[in-house]
Amino acid sequence: MTGIGRTVVVLGATGQQGGSVAAALRADGWAVRAVVRDPSGHRARSLSAAGVETVRGDLGDPESLRAAFSGAHGVFSVQPASGQAGAGVTDEDEVRFGTTVADVAERCGVAHLVYTSTVAAGPAPTGVGHLDTKSRIEAHVRNLGIAGTVIRPATFMEILMSPGTGLGRGHLSFLMSPDQAMQFIAVRDIGRIVAAVFGSPGRYAGRTMEIAGDALTGKALAERLTRAAGRPISYGRLPATLLAQDEVLGRVAALADGGRLAGSADLDALRAEFPFLLRFDRWLAGPGASLLEKALRSVDTGIALR
Ligand SMILES: NC(=O)c1ccc[n+]([C@@H]2O[C@H](COP(=O)([O-])OP(=O)(O)OC[C@H]3O[C@@H](n4cnc5c(N)ncnc54)[C@H](OP(=O)(O)O)[C@@H]3O)[C@@H](O)[C@H]2O)c1
Structure with missing residues (x-):
């Protein structure tokens, strides 16, 4: 129980990463204040039922963030990816959201800001809008006058269960070639790592950390999925025609071919530091079991990799 009596504000708590962070912080005894756009929505109400304070706010409304951050010890910052169909968030919006959260946190006297970025972030542009936005936000966070930690999660295991990956047809299509390894992380573990980071600011302030729980080739993914599904699942790279069109x-x-998106986290060192990190087979048997079951029954709707 590291956080007793202190508050961390969590952005995106109705989504994947923020939801995981809110749950892990609560488990560690922190008071959690979630900034939500719709406090009466079912996800916000589930947060309230789990002991999370919900306050109305919007990333596009700095005044609402100021009110939410007041008196808080920490802030967890996540933004919706730019360019996502239907979300209406441009690259400039994502950068503005991320830098505003950081600026408001500094002005409100927040002691520790944790910003979640992407494995592909870095000084050299990737040419992909929703990845390069994160490098720009990272640079801003590093220049703040408060303690900041940047985490760079690997590709989420959850994304492999999207309807567009083809599992409903008994075939997984993804980015890498069958023999190339790529690193992945369970969304659950992002929350646990962030809770550990808030729990030990002296150890993690000022750090940028790539985080992952497993590294698997396409063939290894197929083998793990076949075992978990109890029926054959094959693996192939996304069709060249699709990659040429999109x-x-x-x-x-x-970027996966070149290694930048494949990830290069030191998995042994991470597992020594965070022993709870799930490998893919453990995730399939645990938090991923219901997602796999649903994916096996799904119909393809096209892949969305953000
Ligand atoms: N998929 C991957 O493998 C991967 C890997 C690394 C990084 N990422 C990055 O992760 C980020 C997304 O994280 P996620 O998957 O946790 O997100 P998510 O599940 O899509 O949830 C997005 C959250 O942001 C909230 N939100 C959206 N617009 C908002 C606004 N204007 N003001 C306040 N809150 C707002 C949403 O709230 P509502 O409930 O109100 O909609 C929701 O809680 C993206 O930037 C993506 O690029 C993804």
């Missing part, structure tokens, strides 16, 4: 997907696949 400019963003093509660039993202090239």
Whole structure:
């Protein structure tokens, strides 16, 4: 119980990463204040039922963030990816949201800001909008006058269960070639790592950490999935025609080929530091079991990799 009596504000708590962070912080005894756009929505109400304070706010409304951050010890910052169909968030919006959260946190006297980025972030642009936005936000966070920690999660295990990956047809299509390894992380573990980071600011302030729980080739993914599903699942790279037609997907696949999106976290060192990190087979048997079951029954709707 590291956080007793202190409050961490969590952005995106109705989503994957923020939801995981809110749950892990609560488990460690922190008071959690979630900034939500719709406090009466079912996800916000589930948060309230789990002991999370919900306050109305919007990333596009700095005044609402100021009110939410007041008196808080920490802030967890996540933004919706730019360019996502239907979300209406541009690259400039994502950068503005991320830098505003950081600026408001500094002005409110927040002691520790944790910003979640992406494995592909870095000084050299990738040419992919929703990845390069994160490098720009990272740079801003590092220049703040408060303690900041940047985490760079690997590709989420959850994304492999999207309807567009083809599991409903007994075949997984993804970015890498069958013999190339790529690193992945369970969303659950992002929350646990962030809770550990808030629990030990002296150890983690000022650090940028790539985080992952497993590294698997396409063939290894197929083998684990076959075992978990109890029926054959094959693996193939996303079709070349699709990668040629979809400019963003093509660039993202090239980043996987070049290693930048495949990840290079030191898994042994991470597991020594965070022993709870799930490998893919453990995730399939645990938090991923219901997602796998649903994916096996799904119909393809196209892949969205953000
Ligand atoms: N998929 C991967 O493998 C991967 C890997 C690394 C990084 N990422 C990055 O992760 C980020 C997304 O994280 P996620 O998957 O946790 O998100 P998510 O599940 O899509 O949830 C997005 C959250 O942001 C909230 N939100 C959206 N617009 C908002 C606004 N204007 N003001 C306040 N809150 C707002 C949503 O709230 P509502 O409930 O109100 O909609 C929701 O809680 C993206 O930037 C993506 O690029 C993804």
